[in-house]
Structures are given as C-alpha cells and as structure tokens.
Amino acid sequence: MFFDFTPENNKDVKDIYGPGTADIHALTYDSRIVHRQTAFFCINGDHYDGHQFIDQAAGSGANVIIGTEREILYQSHLNHPAITYVIVEDAKRMMSILSAEFYAHVYQRMKSIAVTGTNGKTTVTAFIHQLLNRSGMRTGSIGTEKVRDDQSSRSLNHTTTPPPKPRISITFSTPFMRKALRP
Structure with a gap:
C-alpha cells in the first residue's frame, strides 16, 4: 500500500528525510521481525527506545522509519538515503493512524x-x-492469553491487554477473526 508522508498531506508529520512516498507491505515496532518494505516505528518502551534499533530495521529491509528524534533519524538517513524517515510528535499515534489505514479500518465493521x-x-x-x-x-x-472466534481459540503470546494497534489490526484482519464477522 502506498503512503504519502509529506507534511503537506499529513498533519501528524513534522518533517521527512528521503522519499515522500513509500510502498509499505508490513508495519511493526519490533526490529526483529522487520523485512523488506516494512514501516518500522521507533516506540519508547519501559526498557528500550525504538530509536536504538533503527540500524537493525534498516538492515533488515525497512523502507520507512518513523520516530520522534530528529537528529537520530537524520544521521541514519545519511547512511540509508533511500529509506523514508518520518519525524512525528507521537510515534504511537502515527502507528495507530497507519495501522487503521493499512488494515482498511477493519474495526469499524465490528461491534465492541x-x-x-x-x-x-x-x-x-x-x-x-x-x-x-x-x-x-x-x-x-482478544484477551491477554488468547484470541478466540466463535469456534476455536489460539494463543496471542502477548503480555498486555490490549496489544498494540498493529497487532490488533492484524488479528482482526486475519481469516481467523473475519470468520467471526460474517453475518
């Protein structure tokens, strides 16, 4: 899916380095699962700052890196000029916005x-x-331990409820959960 990150077209974007548009095939905040054409979000956690993993994400094929630390993103851009670096005020907010768009607002077809x-x-x-x-x-x-539809369940392997937005959107858009959305 193509995204336009130019500040003129996105009020949440403060600035960009590199190409203004990108074709994204996956979203993640976990640098260990980045692959080609992935948007990587630099999220600050309890123990780590996602900006520490920019080089790993870039080396694994990320074509978009979204974060809040302008200088860190700029320095990485000098080493990887083909990657789109997006500076935002709030990376979690941008992750939520892009997840909703990427997964076609699947949650809007549900009652909660x-x-x-x-x-x-x-x-x-x-x-x-x-x-x-x-x-x-x-x-x-969706719970802390598992995801269930009307007939079966599977492990979620997550420690908090709810999981971060990309994980929720992925889960809702899989055939496993879409089955529960059928009339």
Whole structure:
C-alpha cells in the first residue's frame, strides 16, 4: 500500500528525510521481525527506545522509519538515503493512524464490548463470548492469553491487554477473526 508522508498531506508529520512516498507491505515496532518494505516505528518502551534499533530495521529491509528524534533519524538517513524517515510528535499515534489505514479500518465493521476492572476480566469475557455465541451471534475476543472466534481459540503470546494497534489490526484482519464477522 502506498503512503504519502509529506507534511503537506499529513498533519501528524513534522518533517521527512528521503522519499515522500513509500510502498509499505508490513508495519511493526519490533526490529526483529522487520523485512523488506516494512514501516518500522521507533516506540519508547519501559526498557528500550525504538530509536536504538533503527540500524537493525534498516538492515533488515525497512523502507520507512518513523520516530520522534530528529537528529537520530537524520544521521541514519545519511547512511540509508533511500529509506523514508518520518519525524512525528507521537510515534504511537502515527502507528495507530497507519495501522487503521493499512488494515482498511477493519474495526469499524465490528461491534465492541469492553471489559475493564482489576479482577475477573477473563471470566466475564469468557461468559459474554459463550452467551453471545450460543445466542447465534458470531463473536471474537482478544484477551491477554488468547484470541478466540466463535469456534476455536489460539494463543496471542502477548503480555498486555490490549496489544498494540498493529497487532490488533492484524488479528482482526486475519481469516481467523473475519470468520467471526460474517453475518
């Protein structure tokens, strides 16, 4: 999918180095899974700053790198001028925006129920999931441990709920979850 990162066409972009447009085939904030034509987001976490992994992402085939640290992005641009470097105020916000666009706003075709609280979320979610499925509504759910549709489940391998936006969008757009969206 082609994206135009020029500031004139995107209010969240402060500046760019390199080409203004790019053909992106994947989105990630994990430099270990970058491959050709991936947009890599430099996200600050509890233990690491994604800007530390720019060279790894560039070497693995990222064609777009999005971050907040202008000088770091500029220095990397000098070494990899063919890559589009996008400077933004908030990389997580841009990750959310691009994920929604990249996965065709799949979440808009869903009805959502959120379960919050300190204890009992998994139990309540399982109860709602069973109740709706037995009532004839096809459902899907995302929890800390697994993703479920109306017939089966699979491990999510994530430690927080909800997972970051690209992971949610990927999950919702897979055949596994689309099955739950059928009328």
